[in-house]
Amino acid sequence: MRVDEVAAQTLAAIRAGGTHRSMRRFEGAQGPRMRVDGREVLVFAGSNYLDLAHHPEVVEAAVRAARDQGCAAGGSRLINGNLSLHEELEEDLAKFLGVEAALVFATGYMANVGVIPALTGAGDLVVSDALSHASIIDGCRLTRAEVRVVPHGDLEVLDQVLAKEARPGRRVLLAVDGVYSMDGDVAPVAALCEIAQRHGAMLLLDDAHGTGTLGARGRGTAELCGVPAEAIDVQLGTLGKSLGSFGAFVAGSRALRELLVNTARSFIFSCGLAPPQVAAARAALTVVEREPWRRERLQHNAERLRRGLDAQGVSTIPSTTQIVPVQIGDNDRTMTVCERLLERGFFAHGIRHPSVPVGTARLRITPMATHSEAEIDALVAAVAEELARSG
Ligand SMILES: Cc1ncc(COP(=O)(O)O)c(C=O)c1O
Numbered sequence: 001m002r003v004d005e006v007a008a009q010t011l012a013a014i015r016a017g018g019t020h021r022s023m024r025r026f027e028g029a030q031g032p033r034m035r036v037d038g039r040e041v042l043v044f045a046g047s048n049y050l051d052l053a054h055h056p057e058v059v060e061a062a063v064r065a066a067r068d069q070g071c072a073a074g075g076s077r078l079i080n081g082n083l084s085l086h087e088e089l090e091e092d093l094a095k096f097l098g099v100e101a102a103l104v105f106a107t108g109y110m111a112n113v114g115v116i117p118a119l120t121g122a123g124d125l126v127v128s129d130a131l132s133h134a135s136i137i138d139g140c141r142l143t144r145a146e147v148r149v150v151p152h153g154d155l156e157v158l159d160q161v162l163a164k165e166a167r168p169g170r171r172v173l174l175a176v177d178g179v180y181s182m183d184g185d186v187a188p189v190a191a192l193c194e195i196a197q198r199h200g201a202m203l204l205l206d207d208a209h210g211t212g213t214l215g216a217r218g219r220g221t222a223e224l225c226g227v228p229a230e231a232i233d234v235q236l237g238t239l240g241k242s243l244g245s246f247g248a249f250v251a252g253s254r255a256l257r258e259l260l261v262n263t264a265r266s267f268i269f270s271c272g273l274a275p276p277q278v279a280a281a282r283a284a285l286t287v288v289e290r291e292p293w294r295r296e297r298l299q300h301n302a303e304r305l306r307r308g309l310d311a312q313g314v315s316t317i318p319s320t321t322q323i324v325p326v327q328i329g330d331n332d333r334t335m336t337v338c339e340r341l342l343e344r345g346f347f348a349h350g351i352r353h354p355s356v357p358v359g360t361a362r363l364r365i366t367p368m369a370t371h372s373e374a375e376i377d378a379l380v381a382a383v384a385e386e387l388a389r390s391g
Contacts, residue, residue, distance in 0.1 A: 052244030073272030178221030184319030
């Protein structure tokens with residue numbers, strides 16, 4: 001078969017399943033107001049939660065780094081690409097989280113597919129949650145360990161699996177999201193730590209959506225749950241969401257960092273992050289630390305959104321964070337509501353399988369710290385009206 005035949009066959013099946021995707025065109029600086037497919041809209045999608053991607057200090061840091069150090073690391077960190085800027089960011093991140101060390105990766109996806117196989121191999125066990133992010137799933141696929149998936153949030157089944165499968169000498173890794181990226185609920189971190197410790201398992205917390213947005217100091221889901229950072233073996237965070245840049249990091253002990261430098265293939269066989277991205281993330285981190293109002297305002301906006309929708313009879317369960325899902329179920333109805341909202345000047349992304357389980361298509365609404373209350377209220381009214389209209 002030729003490439004175009006393969007494409008035609010696969011795409012026909014995707015279309016028949018109602019999950020064909022295409023990319024929308026965004027113009028203007030990242031922020032709560034952008035042009036989407038040629039129309040000025042309020043953006044309630046994506047992960048620039050704290051509105052730092054176009055913050056003057058973040059932009060200036062990136063510009064200065066590009067001017068002084070260029071636009072590329074020039075190679076793998078293990079060859080010629082280990083810049084002082086990388087190590088400074090890693091020190092800042094470790095200090096921010098209150099752990100010994102951090103290591104930056106090209107993306108959160110690359111971090112998960114690097115760290116999971118670095119910690120487990122043939123004969124070992126990885127246990128994950130049914131709603132884990134695709135990059136955790138793919139990290140599990142890349143390890144040669146046995147992989148067990150427990151129903152979402154089911155601590156009893158998790159405990160049973162570990163009681164049966166964990167044994168001395170076998171490496172066991174529990175890999176979960178801190179904030180579930182499509183449902184907006186928070187992992188029970190304290191209980192997960194206790195279970196992992198009791199069974200001698202390692203805990204990996206992927207806090208892509210919690211870093212910078214949750215906890216009194218923005219340290220994330222563990223801080224929100226009152227769990228000290230050092231109680232979590234491996235924390236993963238991204239630089240491309242609340243930190244307004246691009247990239248990711250893994251944080252924990254010095255030994256973990258050294259292990260990853262030596263064994264994480266997605267770190268070893270890939271270019272280091274470019275100076276502007278690193279400098280932007282460093283600058284954003286200082287804004288996160290200096291301006292708690294951003295995460296407070298973000299959570300206030302999310303709460304106002306959830307309450308407003310609830311008052312209109314629209315459920316946002318199980319969200320308790322800035323990721324606010326409105327589950328619709330049917331793919332076509334979800335995309336119709338999404339299109340009509342866009343025509344009215346609101347962009348809230350329609351999400352279908354395989355990003356969420358079949359039959360649970362939804363609008364995934366994500367406010368930012370800088371949306372006004374009036375903008376949140378206008379969105380609530382429009383969502384309620386379009387849900388009613390779509391029947
Ligand atoms: C929970 C989780 N982990 C990892 C990632 C991947 O991060 P990145 O976009 O930096 O690859 C995402 C991205 O949405 C995510 O939601």
